[in-house]
Amino acid sequence: MTEKSQAGQSDFEERNPTSKRSLDAIRHSCAHVMAQAVQEIWPGTKISIGPPIDNGFYYDFDSEHRFTDEDLVKIEARMTEIILGKHDFSIEEVSKEDSMAYWKKRDEPYKIELLEGIEGKVTHCSHDSFIDLCRGGHVDNTKRLRHFKLLSVAGAYWRGDEKNKMLQRIYGTAWSEKKHLKEHLAKLEEAKKRDHRKIGQDMDLFSIQEEGGPGLVFWHPKGGRIRTLIEDWLRNELIARGYDIVYTPHVMKRELWHTSGHADFYSDSMFRPMKIDNVEYQLKPMNCPGHILIYKNSLRSYRDLPLRYAELGTVYRYEKSGTVHGLMRVRGFTQDDAHIFCMPEQVEKEVEDCVNFAKAVLDSFGFSEFKVELSTWDAAKSENYAGSADQWEKAEGALENTLKHMEIPYTRIEGEAAFYGPKIDIKMVDAIGRDWQLTTVQFDFNLPKRFGIEYVAADGSRQAPLMVHRALLGSVERFFGVLIEHYAGKFPLWLAPVQVKVLTINEAQSEPARALAAELKGKGYRVDIDDTNENLKKKIKKAVLEKIPYCVILGPKDVESKTVSIRRRDSKQINGIAPEILFAKLEEEVRSKALQPCLE
Ligand SMILES: [Zn+2]
Ligand SMILES: [Zn+2]
Incomplete structure (x- = not known):
């Protein structure tokens, strides 16, 4: 083993802590610290790779233990201890043979496999008691890693290949400043609320x-x-x-895809061909x-x-x-x-x-x-x-x-x-x-x-x-x-799947409510009606969950005065509106594809 270099080779730029290079160094170094914590808590866990990614990092582990969200808290606690220990990162050039001997002794099959694909000298990176086979890209000292958070666990095939073993990937995020970490976590929280799968x-x-x-x-x-x-x-x-x-056509002869080159260069992304009358056909990828x-x-x-x-x-x-x-x-x-x-x-x-x-x-x-x-x-x-x-x-x-x-x-x-x-x-x-x-x-x-x-x-x-x-x-x-x-599911009026919901207060408004709904439909609006015996509060709550832009409420007074009451999606209530005004405002809002309600 030769040339042990200390902090001097840090990829963290003091003067530019938010550059991509600095953030990558922080994130990748966090992955090292996480791997150390995981191996300490669950001995026998095998390590594979831990790169920086957009906004964070991950490390893939092979462990008998199934990591849970509660485990993330435990790992974070140990990581914080390591980080506060202010350990230097150092990188060391090692011959492939020495490295192989080291990883064999440690019984780390993934490191051995990675090493087999590398020619010449390799580098080992160490901090505290942890050593990793790694190309570099670190901070100088663990003290730079204070602003991190572990996020989730997911399955990931070794080397992304479904034929290989499924490993456990732990994702985290890390930043150079506390403020940036907080902002990022708030953004993730907001993104979760907006998840299109849930909505x-x-x-x-x-x-x-x-x-x-x-x-x-x-x-x-x-x-x-x-x-x-x-x-x-x-x-x-x-x-x-x-x-x-x-x-x-959705399917065309496979031959066509040879002419285009897709059958030769894009085949991994194509559905398998099918045979019709002894001729191969291909579902189109483009x-x-x-x-x-x-x-x-x-x-x-x-x-x-x-x-x-x-x-x-x-x-x-x-x-x-x-x-x-x-x-x-x-x-x-x-x-x-x-x-x-x-x-x-x-x-x-x-x-x-x-x-x-x-x-x-x-x-x-x-x-x-x-x-x-x-x-x-x-x-x-x-x-x-x-x-x-x-x-x-x-x-x-x-x-x-x-x-x-x-x-x-x-x-x-x-x-x-x-x-x-x-x-x-x-x-x-x-x-x-x-x-x-x-x-x-x-x-x-x-x-x-x-x-x-x-x-x-x-x-x-x-x-x-x-x-x-x-x-x-x-x-x-x-x-x-x-x-x-x-x-977040609150589509502007012109795109909303249901634009207006007509609600009654009691049975007496059922008929006028239906007439109003029919009139709105006749004008081309997408309309629902709720004239059930449920109380108004519950009807409104339901419409709010459906994110409907406008509830048009018909109560006894409205019927008497030939007006309607409006409850907007943002919960603003407007009473005593003449139906003509409602129609005109809806028309304006749809036509202009307005992002804000026109009915005020
Ligand atoms: Zn590294
Ligand atoms: Zn094209």
């Missing part, structure tokens, strides 16, 4: 059922109403913006090849371009059962997909239109903040990309010029483009400050070449069109999940 169940919007299969979504009537509104909005916009709406077949079906002239094919295309992708999550990560979903075929000189205008369309989505669905990322290629590794340097330069230029011209701030991310072309991603920021990547506008130099598509140019020559993939909502399922969490 989806409480409001009876959708379900994912064991009997149906993981990652496959059932849209219930109320969720279906919202989806219809989203899709109707989208279809109208598509038509107004010069798109053609197309439909393509809509692009279908749109290309439509393009290819006629001879195209430069006069036809740009062509914009849009489809609410349902696709199926294989996601590991451990990774599916509510509506956010599913195995079957509907993309609001479109492919634009155009000439090089048309592309900037098309990209600008896409970005404007994305902004219309933000405005209409009540998001006020967004972030834009431009992902480019890594010119030094051009052999890894489809398309020529000239194509990449022009495409990246078109994307960048558009953003500059539109005065949209963006972050340029070098080397993050897909192999087939550069892209713009737009992330929406929700009500509690979380980013959601929804919109993407991507160039593709690969598919036009694979399918050999072309158009007849003005000079009579055959040219390959530029192809742009774009999705605005991303997937309707995920977008719905984001909307639920953004609004």
Whole structure:
């Protein structure tokens, strides 16, 4: 063993404690301390890996003991003792043989397996009595780790492979300052309250059922109403913006997916093929090849371009059962997909239109903040990309010029483009400050070449069109999940599955209440009525749980004076309103897609 270095090599930057590097060092070091605590409390527990992640860290353990939420408190207590012991972290270079001998003696099979995959010297990191096989990225001393909290336990396959043993993963979060930890925990608490899976169940919007299969979504009537509104909005916009709406089959010959390259490069994410009349067919994971077949079906002239094919295309992708999550990560979903075929000189205008369309989505669905990322290629590794340097330069230029011209701030991310072309991603920021990547506008130099598509140019020559993939909502399922969490189920009036609930105080109002409900329905509103014998307080409580924007209450006085009383979702009560005023205000609120109630 050689070169023992002390605190000097810390990845924690004193002057910049909130940089990514500093926070990663804090989080990863916390994982070390957690592993020490766990092994002390449950001897015989085997350790595997403990990396930093966004906002925190985890460590995967193999233990006879099943970790519970109560255990997290115990582990935290021991971690705090270790942290207050102010131990230095030190890192030491070790020969692979010495390291192997050490981990064999410790009987740590996961470390041995990791070591087998490493060539040359390795490093051991130690603090207090704990040693880990680790590449580095630590703080200088455990005293930097005071602001942490353990969050949850989950199962995780060793190396993410379902064929391997399921380990127990403990998640934690850690920050450089107490204030940041508190803010983060408050955000997590708020996110929990907004969990779309819980709200989806409480409001009876959708379900994912064991009997149906993981990652496959059932849209219930109320969720279906919202989806219809989203899709109707989208279809109208598509038509107004010069798109053609197309439909393509859900299964197509497997051969087509060889032409597109998906069968060779994307097969891990595809459902297995099926055989019909001795020919292999494939459930579609993407809509692009279908749109290309439509393009290819006629001879195209430069006069036809740009062509914009849009489809609410349902696709199926294989996601590991451990990774599916509510509506956010599913195995079957509907993309609001479109492919634009155009000439090089048309592309900037098309990209600008896409970005404007994305902004219309933000405005209409009540998001006020967004972030834009431009992902480019890594010119030094051009052999890894489809398309020529000239194509990449022009495409990246078109994307960048558009953003500059539109005065949209963006972050340029070098080397993050897909192999087939550069892209713009737009992330929406929700009500509690979380980013959601929804919109993407991507160039593709690969598919036009694979399918050999072309158009007849003005000079009579055959040219390959530029192809742009774009999705605005991303997937309707995920977008719905984001909307639920953004609004915490309290949808604006135009999107609410039930907009108005008519409540009676006693039997005498039953008839006028039904007449009012019928009148509202006739005007196109989504209306429920509660004229049961329950008392008003309970009726209101029920409507509040259903997050209905307006309760219209009919009592004896209201019937007599031909007025109604309103109880808003935010519990504000307004009495003695003429029905005409109610109708007018509802109309205004829906039309303007208002985020605040118009009826005051
Ligand atoms: Zn480490
Ligand atoms: Zn596509």
